[in-house]
Amino acid sequence: xxxxxxxxxxxxxxxxxxxxxxxxxxxxxxxxxxxxxxxxxxxxxxxxxxxxxxxxxxxxxxxxxxxxxxxxxxxxxxxxxxxxxxxxxxxxxxxxxxxxxxxxxxxxxxxxxxxxxxxxxxxxxxxxxxxxxxxxxxxxxxxxxxxxxxxxxxxxxxxxxxxxxxxxxxxxxxxxxxxxxxxxxxxxxxxxxxxxxxxxxxxxxxxxxxxxxxxxxxxxxxxxxxxxxxxxxxxxxxxxxxxxxxxxxxxxxxxxxxxxxxxxxxxxxxxxxxxxxxxxxxxxxxxxxxxxxx
Amino acid sequence: xxxxxxxxxxxxxxxxxxxxxxxxxxxxxxxxxxxxxxxxxxxxxxxxxxxxxxxxxxxxxxxxxxxxxxxxxxxxxxxxxxxxxxxxxxxxxxxxxxxxxxxxxxxxxxxxxxxxxxxxxxxxxxxxxxxxxxxxxxxxxxxxxxxxxxxxxxxxxxxxxxxxxxxxxxxxxxxxxxxxxxxxxxxxxxxxxxxxxxxxxxxxxxxxxxxxxxxxxxxxxxxxxxxxxxxxxxxxxxxxxxxxxxxxxxxxxxxxxxxxxxxxxxxxxxxxxxxxxxxxxxxxxxxxxxxxxxxxxxx
Numbered sequence: 001x002x003x004x005x006x007x008x009x010x011x012x013x014x015x016x017x018x019x020x021x022x023x024x025x026x027x028x029x030x031x032x033x034x035x036x037x038x039x040x041x042x043x044x045x046x047x048x049x050x051x052x053x054x055x056x057x058x059x060x061x062x063x064x065x066x067x068x069x070x071x072x073x074x075x076x077x078x079x080x081x082x083x084x085x086x087x088x089x090x091x092x093x094x095x096x097x098x099x100x101x102x103x104x105x106x107x108x109x110x111x112x113x114x115x116x117x118x119x120x121x122x123x124x125x126x127x128x129x130x131x132x133x134x135x136x137x138x139x140x141x142x143x144x145x146x147x148x149x150x151x152x153x154x155x156x157x158x159x160x161x162x163x164x165x166x167x168x169x170x171x172x173x174x175x176x177x178x179x180x181x182x183x184x185x186x187x188x189x190x191x192x193x194x195x196x197x198x199x200x201x202x203x204x205x206x207x208x209x210x211x212x213x214x215x216x217x218x219x220x221x222x223x224x225x226x227x228x229x230x231x232x233x234x235x236x237x238x239x240x241x242x243x244x245x246x247x248x249x250x251x252x253x254x255x256x257x258x259x260x261x262x263x264x265x266x267x268x269x270x271x272x273x274x275x276x277x278x279x280x281x282x283x284x285x286x287x288x289x290x291x292x293x294x
Numbered sequence: 295x296x297x298x299x300x301x302x303x304x305x306x307x308x309x310x311x312x313x314x315x316x317x318x319x320x321x322x323x324x325x326x327x328x329x330x331x332x333x334x335x336x337x338x339x340x341x342x343x344x345x346x347x348x349x350x351x352x353x354x355x356x357x358x359x360x361x362x363x364x365x366x367x368x369x370x371x372x373x374x375x376x377x378x379x380x381x382x383x384x385x386x387x388x389x390x391x392x393x394x395x396x397x398x399x400x401x402x403x404x405x406x407x408x409x410x411x412x413x414x415x416x417x418x419x420x421x422x423x424x425x426x427x428x429x430x431x432x433x434x435x436x437x438x439x440x441x442x443x444x445x446x447x448x449x450x451x452x453x454x455x456x457x458x459x460x461x462x463x464x465x466x467x468x469x470x471x472x473x474x475x476x477x478x479x480x481x482x483x484x485x486x487x488x489x490x491x492x493x494x495x496x497x498x499x500x501x502x503x504x505x506x507x508x509x510x511x512x513x514x515x516x517x518x519x520x521x522x523x524x525x526x527x528x529x530x531x532x533x534x535x536x537x538x539x540x541x542x543x544x545x546x547x548x549x550x551x552x553x554x555x556x557x558x559x560x561x562x563x564x565x566x567x568x569x570x571x572x573x574x575x576x577x578x579x580x581x582x583x584x585x586x587x588x589x590x591x592x593x
Contacts, residue, residue: 002492007417010498014413015425018406018469025466026432029440029447036442095333100326104333110580111337114344117576119526119544122565125551126343135362159340164587171588191325209591220436223528227548243438250442251533260442267439278434 030271036264053265063249063262067269069237070245073150077241078218080154081161082211089165089210094195096166097173109170113163120160120223127156128228143228146238153239157224161217165210172203212281219274222247232256242270344569351375351562358558375559376567379550383564384538388546391535392525395457395542399464400520404513406465407472412502414473415480416488426477432470433591437463438529448534459534460542464524472516475590479512480505515586518579525572543568 002010040049058064092112096105115123129135131142131152142152176199184194222243225233232253233239248256250263349365350358357370366372379385414426444463445454453459483505491501506513531545541549547568550561576583 002417004419007419008421011413011417011419011422011425014409014417018410018429018473019425021402021406021462021466022429022432022469024447025444025462026435026437026440026469029443030435030437032443033440092333092336095329098329100322100329101333104330106580108333108337109584110577112333112340113580114573114576115340117522117526117572118344118569119528119547121528121544121548121551122347122569125561125565126347129362130343130346135359159343162340167584167587168592171584171592206592213591216434216436220438222438227528227551246439246441264442267442271436271439274434274436 033264034268034271036261037268040261053261054269057262057265057269066237066240066245067266070240070242073239074219074221074241076150077154077157077221078215080151081158081214081218084155084158085162085165085214086207086210089162090169092162092166093169093173094199096170098191109167112166115160116163118160120157121227123156123160124224124227127159144235146235149229149235149239153224153228156228157221160224165214168206168210169203172206173199176202208281208285212278215277216274219270242266246270344573347562347569348566351559351566353559355558358562372559375557375561375563378557378560379563379567382560383550384541384546385543385564385567387539388541388543389567391457391540392543395460395464396521396524398457398461399468399524400517402461402465403468403472403520404516407469407516408476408506408509408513409502410469411473411476411480412505414477416498426473429470429473433474435470437467441529441533445533455535455537455540457535457540460530463530463534464520464527468516468520468524471519471586471590475516475519475586476509476512478589479509483508511582511585514579514582515589518576518583519586519590521575521579522572522583 037053038048038050039046040052041047056063057067095101096109101108128143131138133139133141142148180198180202181194184198189197219242221241225239225241225244226247229239229244231244231248231251233241233244246263246266249266250258250260252258346363350362352366352372352375353370354372354374357364357366357372360370364370410429414422414429448454448456448459453462487508488501488505491504496504525542526544527542528544528548531540531542532548535541536545547564550564
């Protein structure tokens, strides 16, 4: 209908405003961050130093110890999310779609999701209050011990965001046509068998999506830790994750000077971690999972 | 609950022979009750912590510490916390800032996202899928990691420590999801409708405006998924708009937590005021939110 030259003109006209904002405030800053990480700036001048900033990050005794510590903590932060959110979210979604509820589905769905609508500042405070040894339900400083602080913060975050995997799995379960389940029932399958043998394999691609999104969100995490423990998260950096390490590296803190180049380098390393994992996931895992779709 | 399950024709599909039907119905009642029981426990676990804060925000300090899990009574009921928040903090200003930032971001995201998604569906040339892919990648991009250059951009354009800086960054952050979402809605618009409009002599803007009522569900979904991350974000207000007159509610509450550690009623009141509007908005728009979340990420 529309001639090709006109198409180019119209495409440009309609896409350009979005493209300009997206490139200027998302794509360019990210790429520029990677670019900056190869420079050493002092005052107004900056010089190309190759991978020196990376070498410094990985080998300088003070920064590298902090970096590996933050990375390790972040892996733990991610794994706790994954191990709790997937099974509990699946249970919630399975119960919501079990066919044993009627009008109450919407109410439960909303109630279970409500924590995800709060800001982390509020979530952190609520839980700090509840687990406060003087005030709350445990007489044990969960946030004060190196061994329990990170799992405690992770579980607070899980409490908040459990609604998201629940919703992904819930909508996937709803999308399964009734006649598939009906057919299995006629063949003599009970609810349990129907769930594990039919529904579960059909929603498998959603697990992949949840895993990768959880990975991206936790490796990009910052807010809950900062809200609870500030930018040098104790006790003794035991709750320091890559996000707080990144903040500290370019803003500085007591015992650490602000360093934009180091900040850009840390950001690039986190970016690379996310990019490589996400790309690998889409190439290797998601393509195989797609084949199960109806 | 139990009557609900009973009245359901649970065994209607099975050929009814009395001895087989009765035990199965009983099992259904138990199973139905069990499902409710587990969900009720889970719902309590997700809502009660919030209610504890809400409830204690209406108490005196003594009431909060004396019996933290009791409802306010005649002796402990007190609104002093709310009075303190409004007289000592910048709460109204914080609200105003959050409203300006969130609403402007939502409008910009809807307008720019809708135009771009329309074009990506309508005007197919070899570069169109490349552009679409370029935007989709952004759903996964953690824009926070571009903070160092963003500070430089904002400083050199004089936008540092302004609400405008936040609006631009948030719009850029939400556009990929908005475009992905609107694309799926525009794809569902019948081609005949658009062609008919063009044959009748409608320009491209007019044709787009004719399809807008059809994609309004998508627009509502974009608005509701944009609202939460923008209102609740802590990172960018902390870095790009930290001064008192530009603070958003989230940052204001965060600083309040530090400042008024000894005024618990005011602290709890500020937390409640920070949470209430979004919880209500979510409750109203949860359907659109869920549609937006799953269609945006799933596709």
